[in-house]
Amino acid sequence: MTTATLAPVAVRTRTSWLEWLTTTDHKKIGQLYLVSSLVFFVIGGIQALGIRSQLAAPDMTLVDPETYNEFFTIHGTTMIFLFAMPILSGLANFVVPLQIGAIDMAFPRINALSFWLVPVGGLLIYSSYAAGGAAIGWTGYVPLSTGGAGGQNFGPGLGTGVDLWIMGLTVLGFSSILGAINFLATIFRMRAPGMRMFRLPIFVWTVLVTQSLALFAIPVFTTALVLLFIDRNFTGGAFLNPANGGSAILWQHMFWFFGHPEVYIMILPAMGIISEVVPVFSRKPLFGYHAFVGATIAIGLLAFGVWAHHMFATGLVYLPFFSFLTGAIGVPTGIKFFNWLATMWRGKLRFSTPMLFAIGFLAFFLIGGLDGALLAAVPFDYDVTDTYWVVSHLHYVLFGGTVFAVFAGIYYWFPKMYGRFLDERIGKWHWLLTAIGVNVAFFPQHLLGLEGMPRRIATYSADTPWAPLNLLSTIGAFTIALSVLLFVVNVVVTFRRPLEPVPDDPWDGNTLEWATTSPPPPHNFDRLPPIRSSRPVFDEKYPELAERAASAGAAR
């Protein structure tokens, strides 16, 4: 193994621009996904700073209302479609073939296409700024987004920019659908001998369920986008526009039929990352593997039965059904929390940066789960839906949850990707600032929601009691910005440092990606250890424990 560390270094130095553009290697495509997503993360974050600066004090005129509306539309669109989804696809791209002992994805060229559609979609979405803007919110509610009976727009920021937004999202929809098929084919057909379904690493299970959700949900959204485009651009298009005989509420049903599974598309792989990191840094197996897989599948199924909880205040949905199923999602989510805690219980915890981010996920995603469970109570939802309570909730889920898990995953797999460790000291400061920033930015928004501050307002007057909490939230947002800056510094510092070879298995890991070199050769593995459990690398290191576990498993 020691000689093998030299070869990957040679491969890396030879990577030319042309190779990056034409590669079909899942590891390189995974890295391309990461870079593109992080660039969009920064751009989306800059728009968030614009929003938070405008709201720092009452009656501000820093950002005019039209620009403000475009900011929150593109901020939301960016963070969901150009950051959260692609970065999770990127991590999955790099990790899944390695974890199942495969040589690559099932369809490497389609994999490259899936990636390259992302910047194309991103460019289309961002070109809306040059075409009058898209000021419709990431939810694009009809008829604000369709226009009136005669095709006239309901104000500025609703012209050609909206068409570009639609086209961009359609392109991204195709990217996700192709990716979903590719992941499912890879996981079902490319597993190494011995890698049975119930020996799959949990991260692979979560990707499997996620990509199944994507396969069923995203075509519905892409269809809705096409209907919207027809309604906007062709006389006689009357699917959604009530002025022409369409149904405004139909858009909401189609949007949220996609939009709620979408939340799980962004959170299930995050839970998968946590389920890789927590056991490794606790030096214990994941507590309740089968229950965890069951809970993941249950969440995936329930995800399709709760979409209308985004629409309680419309007065047009059957409330008990959606309220009950929404609450029911709390049960499998609770199982997962207890599994993670039981994994840490009586373990030997090492607080390297990946583990710190995983602990942050547990601490803060919990808040986003609980305040979301409260929203399942319909009468309370009547009060706080469309207020800052919801803004707080979704940011605790997507930042406290997904972003923390993404950083846990980046710090965890970085040595495998690049053969270098990210700096631990900067990493810990990065974690601390993020943890402080997230809570200072988003916790006050719960209270603003209870005080009745609606979301998506470009300003508020001084006679409201909202100013102090808004200022606090803005301070938190800039703290987060600082933490992201620290991460960028960390990456730069890491790459400037002279190269020290990283061992195959630097974290004392369990799964197959730690059985090959860091970074792996183009063909991934020179040899695979025997696969007799979900922890083949662990089994090879501790053969006597593996024997015992195998016989216990057979007895069950």
Added chain:
Amino acid sequence: MIALAATSLAVAACSAAYPPAGATDQGRDIHSLYSWILIPAIVIFVLVEGLLVWSVIRYRRRDDDALPPQIEGNRRLEILWTVIPAIVVLAVFGLSMETLGTVDAKSADPAVVVDVAGHQWYWDFRYEKEGIDVSGAGQRPELVLPTGRTIRFNLSSGDVIHSFYMPAFLFKRDVIPGVTNTFEITIDDPGTYAGQCAEFCGLGHADMKYAIRAVSAAEYDAWVAQQQAAPSGSPPTSPSPSAGGSAAPAGATLEVSASTPTSFEQSSLETAAGQAFTIHFTNKEAGVPHNVAIRDSAGDVLAKTEIATGPADASVSVPALGAGTYTFFCQVHPNMQGTLTVK
């Protein structure tokens, strides 16, 4: 001293964790529901965060390298933490459905029926039985309502989706074109309550405000009688010369017109400094109110026409202005604006 400060801070933090008490029967029910379901949420929060912190402190790695016991699971524990949360979920669901029954209840014959029309970006109210109109075009309308009587709201929209949000009553309902949404409340506490649109509806979303003034039933009846005695039409705004440009005393007449809520048909106007002039505004858009107002760079409104619901026109005489650049805009649709250059 510190203890006192800490206590008052804790009390403030606790009260901030709750919505307003709810000035209606329905709002009180929602407030009480929230107080109940917050309890399991806090218990779970403390339990999970406590276990997490405990694990982090107690099970941090010390020096030895030996593996901890490799526990794969425990069936009894796993059943326990599936069944108990399921019971909590069921209980919360039962409670919320019970409250929903009272919050969404409708009576056979409400005492007051208010038709609410959401427009970009103002509210119009019509008291159905009393025949009173309160328009919000260009101003923040005040809805006077009696305490202790059942009030029904019928919501409709002529353009995009809005949401009729009453924070003090812990309630909102979406205002959707092509749909008439209905709900009822009974107000308990007299007072003035701010409300505003809660569904993003375009450029003026943040300006779409109104107020509810809740008064005793007797005061309400007196207010109704007074309104019915007053001449019909929109409530009094500042009286200004209307219809036609005949009122123009001297100087030039600037023509402004509009046929969409997006922009005026003129993007810039010009007039001479130190001379009074007249603005004549033609609203060609049927059924939609517009006006023309002039503001200086400090944002002070110097002159404005009446709000004219098209097709209609309106004029205003503008006193002499100093040289400089001003903005003319529609007070109903602040996105409609242009530049007035005075030289």
